[in-house]
Amino acid sequence: MNQQRKKHVKITAEYCKACGYCIKVCPDNALEFERKFNSSGYHPVKWKGKCRMCGLCYTVCPDFAVEIDDQETS
Amino acid sequence: MKIRHHYCTGCGHGIIHRLLCEVIDELEIREKIIAIAPVGCAVFGYFYWNFDTAEAAHGRPPAVAAAIKRILPDRIVMTYQGDGDLAAIGGNEMLHAANRGDNITVVFVNNACYGMTGGQMAPTTVMNQITTTTPYGRNIEDGYPIKVCELLKELEGTVYIERTSVDSPANIIKSKKALKKALNCQIEGKGFSLVEILSMCPVGWRLNPQQSLEWVNKSMKKQFPLGVFKDRL
Amino acid sequence: MKKEIIISGFGGQGVMLAGTLLCYAGMRASKEVTFFPSYGAEMRGGTANCKVIISDSPIGSPVFSEADILISLNCPSFEKFYPSVKDGGIVFVNSSLFSPPAEERSFEMVKIPANNIAEECGTVLAANIVMIGSFAKKTGILDPETILQSIPEALEGKEKLWDINKKALSAGFNA
Amino acid sequence: MTKKLLKGNYAVVEGALQGGIDAYFGYPITPQNEITEYMSQRMRAEDRVFLQAESELAAINMVFGAALTGKRTMTTSSSPGISLMQEGISYLAGCELPAVIVNVQRGGPGLGNIDGAQGDYFQSVKGGGHGDYRLLTLAPSSVGETYSMCRDSFDLAFKYRCPVLILTDGVIGQMIEPAEVDDTPLKKDKKVKDYGWNLTGCLGRERRVVRSLYMKEGALEKLNLRLAERYEAMKKETDWEESDTEDASLILVGYGTSARINYDAARRAREKGMKVGYFRPKTLYPFPSERLKELSGKANFLVVEMSMGQMVEDVRLAVSKDTHVEFYGRPAGGIPETDKILEICKKMTA
Numbered sequence: 070m071n072q073q074r075k076k077h078v079k080i081t082a083e084y085c086k087a088c089g090y091c092i093k094v095c096p097d098n099a100l101e102f103e104r105k106f107n108s109s110g111y112h113p114v115k116w117k118g119k120c121r122m123c124g125l126c127y128t129v130c131p132d133f134a135v136e137i138d139d140q141e142t143s
Numbered sequence: 144m145k146i147r148h149h150y151c152t153g154c155g156h157g158i159i160h161r162l163l164c165e166v167i168d169e170l171e172i173r174e175k176i177i178a179i180a181p182v183g184c185a186v187f188g189y190f191y192w193n194f195d196t197a198e199a200a201h202g203r204p205p206a207v208a209a210a211i212k213r214i215l216p217d218r219i220v221m222t223y224q225g226d227g228d229l230a231a232i233g234g235n236e237m238l239h240a241a242n243r244g245d246n247i248t249v250v251f252v253n254n255a256c257y258g259m260t261g262g263q264m265a266p267t268t269v270m271n272q273i274t275t276t277t278p279y280g281r282n283i284e285d286g287y288p289i290k291v292c293e294l295l296k297e298l299e300g301t302v303y304i305e306r307t308s309v310d311s312p313a314n315i316i317k318s319k320k321a322l323k324k325a326l327n328c329q330i331e332g333k334g335f336s337l338v339e340i341l342s343m344c345p346v347g348w349r350l351n352p353q354q355s356l357e358w359v360n361k362s363m364k365k366q367f368p369l370g371v372f373k374d375r376l
Numbered sequence: 377m378k379k380e381i382i383i384s385g386f387g388g389q390g391v392m393l394a395g396t397l398l399c400y401a402g403m404r405a406s407k408e409v410t411f412f413p414s415y416g417a418e419m420r421g422g423t424a425n426c427k428v429i430i431s432d433s434p435i436g437s438p439v440f441s442e443a444d445i446l447i448s449l450n451c452p453s454f455e456k457f458y459p460s461v462k463d464g465g466i467v468f469v470n471s472s473l474f475s476p477p478a479e480e481r482s483f484e485m486v487k488i489p490a491n492n493i494a495e496e497c498g499t500v501l502a503a504n505i506v507m508i509g510s511f512a513k514k515t516g517i518l519d520p521e522t523i524l525q526s527i528p529e530a531l532e533g534k535e536k537l538w539d540i541n542k543k544a545l546s547a548g549f550n551a
Numbered sequence: 552m553t554k555k556l557l558k559g560n561y562a563v564v565e566g567a568l569q570g571g572i573d574a575y576f577g578y579p580i581t582p583q584n585e586i587t588e589y590m591s592q593r594m595r596a597e598d599r600v601f602l603q604a605e606s607e608l609a610a611i612n613m614v615f616g617a618a619l620t621g622k623r624t625m626t627t628s629s630s631p632g633i634s635l636m637q638e639g640i641s642y643l644a645g646c647e648l649p650a651v652i653v654n655v656q657r658g659g660p661g662l663g664n665i666d667g668a669q670g671d672y673f674q675s676v677k678g679g680g681h682g683d684y685r686l687l688t689l690a691p692s693s694v695g696e697t698y699s700m701c702r703d704s705f706d707l708a709f710k711y712r713c714p715v716l717i718l719t720d721g722v723i724g725q726m727i728e729p730a731e732v733d734d735t736p737l738k739k740d741k742k743v744k745d746y747g748w749n750l751t752g753c754l755g756r757e758r759r760v761v762r763s764l765y766m767k768e769g770a771l772e773k774l775n776l777r778l779a780e781r782y783e784a785m786k787k788e789t790d791w792e793e794s795d796t797e798d799a800s801l802i803l804v805g806y807g808t809s810a811r812i813n814y815d816a817a818r819r820a821r822e823k824g825m826k827v828g829y830f831r832p833k834t835l836y837p838f839p840s841e842r843l844k845e846l847s848g849k850a851n852f853l854v855v856e857m858s859m860g861q862m863v864e865d866v867r868l869a870v871s872k873d874t875h876v877e878f879y880g881r882p883a884g885g886i887p888e889t890d891k892i893l894e895i896c897k898k899m900t901a
Contacts, residue, residue, distance in 0.1 A: 088153035088352035131157030176751035203612035210616030239605035409728035436815030
């Protein structure tokens with residue numbers, strides 16, 4: 070469990086095309102669209118922080134924008 | 144995968160590409176796979192795939208793949224085709240590769256329309272579906288949606304045929320399992336395998352991504368039920 | 377010397393075999409040869425014919441419109457091809473099957489009851505080779521011994537048929 | 552070399568085997584069925600790949616697949632089937648893949664008939680499929696030459712990384728005559744070679760992509776320029792046969808079967824005292840234009856074809872302005888008549 074807490078959801082905002090699939094499937098309501106645009110003109114998705122790290126957002130992302138990162142978070 | 148791809152918002156190709164690459168890595172076949180890209184949106188698949196790939200003429204990947212496999216039987220040969228490529232212009236090549244039982248794997252992405260050319264009717268366009276060439280909805284005059292899995296399962300030459308979708312996390316995981324099984328079928332030398340994946344084309348369907356997930360679930364699955372159609376593994 | 381020969385009959389009479397046998401024999405006799413068959417739809421049930429050229433000098437076209445020699449195994453093929461025989465040419469007819477009326481044209485007609493002779497040799501199927509035997513005798517273009525030696529080549533892999541065809545060749549030559 | 556009595560279509564098979572063919576794909580069509588039939592027998596006996604395709608379309612794409620792997624591959628067909636293959640041929644050219652295609656021409660257009668004809672000259676040397684490409688086109692006029700051209704075509708295809716077309720016809724395919732064939736045992740090379748462009752799986756190297764789609768600005772133009780350079784380099788393969796041209800006032804020009812007819816006609820014309828020469832292109836692309844130009848200063852030309860006049864256009868382009876070029880042809884299975892050629896010779900040399 071300790072390890073899991075170290076994981077975090079990393080979103081490459083530049084890859085995101087704002088389909089919203091990840092927001093739809095997230096059981097913890099942990100994702101939302103940002104207000105700002107990325108360089109392609111989409112409102113990319115942002116991880117709000119707290120979640121159970123289920124990885125569904127990674128599973129459904131068509132744009133290789135979501136990663137579950139093993140690196141420790143601050 | 145660290146790359147920004149060219150597919151539209153909500154397009155299923157990205158998910159399927161990722162699944163394929165994961166499976167290929169897990170099976171450790173990256174260095175022996177030869178993939179054939181179709182004509183269609185996935186023609187540029189090789190921008191994102193780090194293995195040997197060739198483009199084939201529209202519809203002909205199964206013939207190209209059959210030849211490669213016969214010459215290099217210890218390599219893994221895969222075609223990645225859309226509904227126009229596989230089920231319309233390449234119907235004959237698909238049928239005969241399957242019927243010969245060529246030991247290849249076909250990944251068939253069915254999004255019920257021609258994405259690359261702007262959303263015209265595909266052979267898999269469902270009844271009443273509006274496309275740019277069926278402005279009043281597909282009706283009998285346009286012909287019926289072709290059911291590739293149902294068709295191929297009847298052929299002696301096919302070994303593993305499954306239809307999955309990528310409209311939900313559960314189905315995505317099933318798709319990955321199916322792809323793995325199909326490639327394993329080839330690795331074990333069993334024969335022809337095909338995985339049909341129902342995929343979203345929000346732009347072609349004139350829907351938003353959320354609605355397109357819904358549409359796969361409600362409309363496409365009715366016409367194209369999911370499941371394993373043949374498993375002689 | 378350059379002789380243009382048409383061999384004709386209906387499918388199954390061994391027209392092509394007779395033609396290739398002439399080629400093998402011609403080659404054995406160090407002559408230039410070509411063989412050109414009718415093919416395709418005609419092969420199955422209809423008339424069959426082939427054109428053979430035997431020459432002392434290199435051969436151009438394997439196809440020709442006028443023949444020096446016609447070997448005709450049945451009546452329809454005789455009627456089809458005799459108009460293309462040159463004046464002074466020779467026509468061999470299988471008189472077991474038909475007897476053409478006397479012609480005004482100036483070619484020589486050699487009548488051979490090939491089916492009867494072949495039957496006596498053991499099989500009616502060898503009528504083609506009987507005709508070749510007669511052809512050898514009449515024209516002298518190819519030595520019968522050379523043709524005899526070529527039978528195994530023309531019938532490669534069909535050893536059983538060699539003897540009966542050799543017999544038919546001799547019978548045709550001596551008829 | 553041994554002299555062997557051989558049918559033209561069988562010579563294709565034996566020549567290809569001697570040339571090291573690894574894989575054959577084909578679909579039956581008259582008058583080249585013997586090739587597909589005999590291939591099925593010989594290729595399997597020699598432990599090589601043979602597959603009867605479901606169509607000519609599939610056959611040429613199987614050739615495409617085989618060529619991708621860097622193996623020596625061939626398909627054969629006759630006119631209508633070759634039309635169907637044009638898509639694949641264009642892709643082979645665009646992807647810079649080596650392959651050998653044999654066209655045993657028959658009468659057209661449409662289903663035409665099954666007689667020997669020469670109506671596919673334009674299709675063979677002026678394109679056929681879409682895009683700016685050429686095929687190295689060889690035209691045998693005898694069974695022996697069919698054998699040697701099929702044997703050597705694989706090396707040419709690999710040398711220029713392009714499809715090589717062997718343009719023969721029903722007469723040469725169906726005829727039997729003695730041919731010089733090699734006595735050397737067939738080479739058996741099962742190894743997968745790496746040419747730097749073929750696909751074999753990326754074990755131990757960077758992955759490769761073979762493609763003909765270039766969307767980036769200028770990229771496709773670059774490919775086309777590279778191809779054009781290669782087609783220019785091909786010109787050193789230009790080959791022809793000529794006789795009695797030195798003092799000729801008229802030269803008969805033809806390829807394949809019509810050249811054989813010309814050969815007879817030229818000899819007979821000489822016997823009659825006419826100064827007639829004989830010229831036969833062995834390569835149709837590249838075309839022996841330069842040699843024809845040299846000859847055109849002294850002689851006029853009669854081009855004979857089994858068509859309504861296709862190669863004659865290339866002869867007219869090659870020769871000097873004041874040269875007189877006449878044409879005589881019979882299409883769709885008609886065989887040009889020697890007497891008719893002699894008649895024209897008489898008029899042109901008078």
